[in-house]
Amino acid sequence: ALDSVAGIRAVLCLFEGVCTGAADGYGRMTGSPALTLLHLGPGFANGIANLHNARRAHTPIVNLIGDHASWHLEHDAPLTSDVESLARPVSAWVRSVEHANELAPAVAEAIAAARTPPGGVATLVARSDAQWNDAAGPRAAQAPAPAPAVPPKRIARAADLLKAPGSPALLLGGAALRGDPLRRAQRIAAGSGCRLISDTFVPRLERGAGVPPVERLPYFPEQARAFLEPVSALVVVGSRPPVSFFGYRGQPSLLAPDATESFVLAHPGEDLAGALDALAERAGSAEAAPSLAAPPQPEPPTGGLSPETLGAALAATQPEGAIVVDEAATSGLPWFLASAGSPPHDLLGLTGGAIGQGLPCATGAALACPERRVIAFQADGSGAYTLQALWTQAREGLDVTTVLCSNRSYRILQVELARAGIAEPGPVARSLTELDGPPLDWCALARGFGVPASRPANAEELATALQKSFAEPGPHLVQVDL
Amino acid sequence: ALDSVAGIRAVLCLFEGVCTGAADGYGRMTGSPALTLLHLGPGFANGIANLHNARRAHTPIVNLIGDHASWHLEHDAPLTSDVESLARPVSAWVRSVEHANELAPAVAEAIAAARTPPGGVATLVARSDAQWNDAAGPRAAQAPAPAPAVPPKRIARAADLLKAPGSPALLLGGAALRGDPLRRAQRIAAGSGCRLISDTFVPRLERGAGVPPVERLPYFPEQARAFLEPVSALVVVGSRPPVSFFGYRGQPSLLAPDATESFVLAHPGEDLAGALDALAERAGSAEAAPSLAAPPQPEPPTGGLSPETLGAALAATQPEGAIVVDEAATSGLPWFLASAGSPPHDLLGLTGGAIGQGLPCATGAALACPERRVIAFQADGSGAYTLQALWTQAREGLDVTTVLCSNRSYRILQVELARAGIAEPGPVARSLTELDGPPLDWCALARGFGVPASRPANAEELATALQKSFAEPGPHLVQVDL
Numbered sequence: 001a002l003d004s005v006a007g008i009r010a011v012l013c014l015f016e017g018v019c020t021g022a023a024d025g026y027g028r029m030t031g032s033p034a035l036t037l038l039h040l041g042p043g044f045a046n047g048i049a050n051l052h053n054a055r056r057a058h059t060p061i062v063n064l065i066g067d068h069a070s071w072h073l074e075h076d077a078p079l080t081s082d083v084e085s086l087a088r089p090v091s092a093w094v095r096s097v098e099h100a101n102e103l104a105p106a107v108a109e110a111i112a113a114a115r116t117p118p119g120g121v122a123t124l125v126a127r128s129d130a131q132w133n134d135a136a137g138p139r140a141a142q143a144p145a146p147a148p149a150v151p152p153k154r155i156a157r158a159a160d161l162l163k164a165p166g167s168p169a170l171l172l173g174g175a176a177l178r179g180d181p182l183r184r185a186q187r188i189a190a191g192s193g194c195r196l197i198s199d200t201f202v203p204r205l206e207r208g209a210g211v212p213p214v215e216r217l218p219y220f221p222e223q224a225r226a227f228l229e230p231v232s233a234l235v236v237v238g239s240r241p242p243v244s245f246f247g248y249r250g251q252p253s254l255l256a257p258d259a260t261e262s263f264v265l266a267h268p269g270e271d272l273a274g275a276l277d278a279l280a281e282r283a284g285s286a287e288a289a290p291s292l293a294a295p296p297q298p299e300p301p302t303g304g305l306s307p308e309t310l311g312a313a314l315a316a317t318q319p320e321g322a323i324v325v326d327e328a329a330t331s332g333l334p335w336f337l338a339s340a341g342s343p344p345h346d347l348l349g350l351t352g353g354a355i356g357q358g359l360p361c362a363t364g365a366a367l368a369c370p371e372r373r374v375i376a377f378q379a380d381g382s383g384a385y386t387l388q389a390l391w392t393q394a395r396e397g398l399d400v401t402t403v404l405c406s407n408r409s410y411r412i413l414q415v416e417l418a419r420a421g422i423a424e425p426g427p428v429a430r431s432l433t434e435l436d437g438p439p440l441d442w443c444a445l446a447r448g449f450g451v452p453a454s455r456p457a458n459a460e461e462l463a464t465a466l467q468k469s470f471a472e473p474g475p476h477l478v479q480v481d482l
Numbered sequence: 483a484l485d486s487v488a489g490i491r492a493v494l495c496l497f498e499g500v501c502t503g504a505a506d507g508y509g510r511m512t513g514s515p516a517l518t519l520l521h522l523g524p525g526f527a528n529g530i531a532n533l534h535n536a537r538r539a540h541t542p543i544v545n546l547i548g549d550h551a552s553w554h555l556e557h558d559a560p561l562t563s564d565v566e567s568l569a570r571p572v573s574a575w576v577r578s579v580e581h582a583n584e585l586a587p588a589v590a591e592a593i594a595a596a597r598t599p600p601g602g603v604a605t606l607v608a609r610s611d612a613q614w615n616d617a618a619g620p621r622a623a624q625a626p627a628p629a630p631a632v633p634p635k636r637i638a639r640a641a642d643l644l645k646a647p648g649s650p651a652l653l654l655g656g657a658a659l660r661g662d663p664l665r666r667a668q669r670i671a672a673g674s675g676c677r678l679i680s681d682t683f684v685p686r687l688e689r690g691a692g693v694p695p696v697e698r699l700p701y702f703p704e705q706a707r708a709f710l711e712p713v714s715a716l717v718v719v720g721s722r723p724p725v726s727f728f729g730y731r732g733q734p735s736l737l738a739p740d741a742t743e744s745f746v747l748a749h750p751g752e753d754l755a756g757a758l759d760a761l762a763e764r765a766g767s768a769e770a771a772p773s774l775a776a777p778p779q780p781e782p783p784t785g786g787l788s789p790e791t792l793g794a795a796l797a798a799t800q801p802e803g804a805i806v807v808d809e810a811a812t813s814g815l816p817w818f819l820a821s822a823g824s825p826p827h828d829l830l831g832l833t834g835g836a837i838g839q840g841l842p843c844a845t846g847a848a849l850a851c852p853e854r855r856v857i858a859f860q861a862d863g864s865g866a867y868t869l870q871a872l873w874t875q876a877r878e879g880l881d882v883t884t885v886l887c888s889n890r891s892y893r894i895l896q897v898e899l900a901r902a903g904i905a906e907p908g909p910v911a912r913s914l915t916e917l918d919g920p921p922l923d924w925c926a927l928a929r930g931f932g933v934p935a936s937r938p939a940n941a942e943e944l945a946t947a948l949q950k951s952f953a954e955p956g957p958h959l960v961q962v963d964l
Contacts, residue, residue: 003908010910014866014917015838017528041571042534042836046499046867048527048568056560072729075736078538078683079727079835082571086530089523089564132731132902201560245561247554249614254557353561354524356497384496384873385528388866394920420614426485428492435496438876438932445930450920 020047021360041081053352057203092120100135115144159282166232173239178206186212190286311335327358331405356385394450502529503842523563535834539685574602582617597626641764648714655721660688668694672768793817809840813887838867876932
């Protein structure tokens with residue numbers, strides 16, 4: 001059918017986790033669902049981790065899982081499994097279709113479910129007889145449910161919180177992190193004096209020179225709590241009151257200190273733009289956007305390679321309109337700080353914590369936005385999860401620059417060991433956090449998948465390699481030894 | 483704890499699917515469960531596909547999944563998911579532990595569950611507070627339930643079927659495919675005149691010169707039905723009446739023709755050896771093992787590279803005691819036919835059809851049997867799923883030779899398209915079955931993971947490369963362009 005129905009671009013991935021991660025990147029950039037085509041329960045299972053991230057990002061995705069013929073299922077052939085049990089934890093909508101006549105309406109319903117605000121994962125299991133039997137013609141598209149408006153009582157309460165004495169803040173998520181809603185939030189901040197904060201891991205954040213700046217909540221709970229300490233009230237728009245990524249002994253799960261009131265103005269699926277408009281009327285709003293004194297874009301750095309010089313080199317060279325997929329983990333913070341004044345760009349984060357998202361998500365973002373450069377800012381440990389994405393980038397000629405942060409360790413696990421009081425792990429525990437012996441040769445791996453690669457020796461060479469890759473079409477990998 | 487408790491070998495894998503596949507290979511070779519250590523729902527999810535294969539192979543495995551602290555779960559932090567819903571489809575036993583005092587007994591129970599015949603996947607979800615809170619000391623090991631004996635009535639019925647006029651056969655599975663039970667089955671065959679047949683995909687089959695030969699059921703249903711046509715009665719020992727891998731239009735699910743009576747003598751979890759002993763008494767058995775005129779081991783071939791010369795080269799050179807993990811898919815049949823007279827070896831098959839099993843399974847088999855050479859006989863499409871296994875092979879110095887069959891296509895999909903009546907697929911459908919553009923450079927990929935590699939140009943060079951790799955310690959990859 002792909003050869004007879006126009007308007008579908010079929011993209012082959014070497015692993016389902018690449019496919020679902022690419023669908024996540026595509027959906028985050030377009031707001032429309034990509035369709036994944038997956039093979040029974042085990043094929044779907046390979047895509048679950050990145051669907052988990054997509055679920056947390058509220059990305060619209062439609063999964064189409066081909067399953068056995070309905071009459072074959074009872075015989076429990078080797079590939080048979082309980083697909084729905086696997087699908088439910090990551091899906092907002094699941095349905096199995098047995099009859100050909102149900103397939104077209106079910107697909108229309110799946111697309112509508114995926115597009116229903118705030119967006120979600122819709123999983124359709126199609127028995128093979130439902131695919132090969134005769135059926136009535138296609139079904140017209142079905143409109144997604146609209147985003148419900150936020151009740152006036154909540155608007156009033158949020159406005160009171162912003163106007164009360166103290167130091168309130170707006171915690172923004174989802175569609176409030178970009179475009180008009182973000183600018184509306186900025187004018188509310190200018191008018192009311194509140195701060196703008198985002199979650200640590202964002203589906204898609206617009207930032208850079210000239211874009212309203214948003215402070216990012218720190219990752220570790222004690223840092224996050226210290227960051228929120230001065231905040232008198234946290235008015236949440238399109239997110240949730242922030243929760244610690246992990247639960248630690250003797251630390252609470254909720255990050256806002258007791259003295260900080262958290263109030264959800266708009267849940268993710270509600271009309272965020274309308275809520276911000278209404279809030280602006282009640283809480284005050286600057287007439288025009290404040291003129292921003294953006295921090296300067298840094299100069300390309302000199303010296304050895306480190307997270308700091310890497311961050312500066314990337315921030316100094318990234319082109320306007322770049323899409324930065326940030327799975328750099330412990331290597332990423334210096335870039336985030338350095339790039340506040342870089343040309344406007346989008347930041348796509350690891351919303352669900354399921355590592356192995358970066359290279360696939362970058363692949364999908366590049367498919368969605370062929371006119372923009374995508375930067376896969378990638379840690380090595382997580383990059384090794386789904387490195388097969390590089391092949392799809394080569395095959396489709398996608399403009400993706402992978403900046404591979406090679407620190408040859410699961411650094412975050414070393415940090416967590418220390419946080420758990422194990423300052424000097426024994427040799428076995430330590431070895432489970434080390435990726436040396438042998439180190440991964442990322443240039444060889446990239447070339448094996450058809451992607452050219454380079455390995456700069458210092459910060460100057462790194463900046464040159466980045467500039468060269470941004471100027472040339474197609475994918476490139478830069479291995480940065482940290 | 484891994485540094486203070488002796489007797490555990492900790493092996494790091496770059497992806498959970500490698501870890502679970504390695505546990506499958508280890509369990510198939512030792513009969514004892516390896517323990518996988520996995521990170522919340524998404525980490526477990528990455529391992530599901532190979533656990534699906536392990537479930538079908540009845541491999542003992544214990545999964546230990548670290549989950550959030552019990553009091554943190556309700557806050558639905560980013561990595562939170564319904565782990566049990568993900569675990570149930572591949573697990574014979576699932577339990578979540580909230581309290582530290584329950585953890586040791588639960589682990590003992592998990593190990594016993596994994597070892598209960600015929601073996602299975604046991605999944606234990608441990609909240610992190612159950613891991614860090616104080617608890618009473620360790621719990622003694624718990625004996626698995628014994629395999630139930632087969633009732634005499636079934637023995638009598640099976641004996642009647644073997645003695646009745648016609649051409650009966652024993653269909654062997656599980657533990658009946660090796661060791662004493664296989665030799666007992668051979669004597670029954672010699673005594674009663676029945677044939678010995680195995681499923682198409684076997685957990686572990688002993689074969690080669692001097693080993694009782696077992697015929698393998700063909701893969702495609704029409705071939706399997708033709709193969710079974712002359713069989714008057716199929717007496718099943720440790721398997722199930724055979725089922726078509728997929729359901730095809732107008733073809734039945736069950737492979738045995740109507741005239742062939744299928745009778746299950748012993749289900750997989752029952753006492754197979756005892757059932758064969760009892761059957762030998764009732765149905766007749768040769769006093770001694772028949773002397774076997776094994777087909778000769780082939781000479782190393784000459785000429786170009788093809789599935790036929792590859793199969794001959796491998797069959798001609800494979801060392802005694804080799805463990806062949808067969809995920810060669812459409813490139814594998816010539817080797818299977820050519821190796822009947824090769825030195826005794828074990829064959830490990832793709833029991834669940836979830837591709838991406840070969841390289842991980844070979845890794846685990848090599849960990850289990852350091853004195854034997856493991857041959858990962860691997861197709862390229864499925865090999866790309868979990869190629870990260872090569873790194874663990876390099877790191878642990880495992881004696882694994884990967885024979886990478888590079889036909890640059892999902893050949894089986896091309897076959898299935900043709901079987902579905904699409905003899906000339908359009909360019910889009912065809913492109914989704916082709917791995918060219920760019921072709922994978924498997925030597926570069928292997929070197930990127932620290933594994934030396936070679937790419938012979940013809941059959942002579944191939945045989946030389948194989949011999950060299952079998953003689954040298956450590957892993958090696960041979961890319962065979964077909």
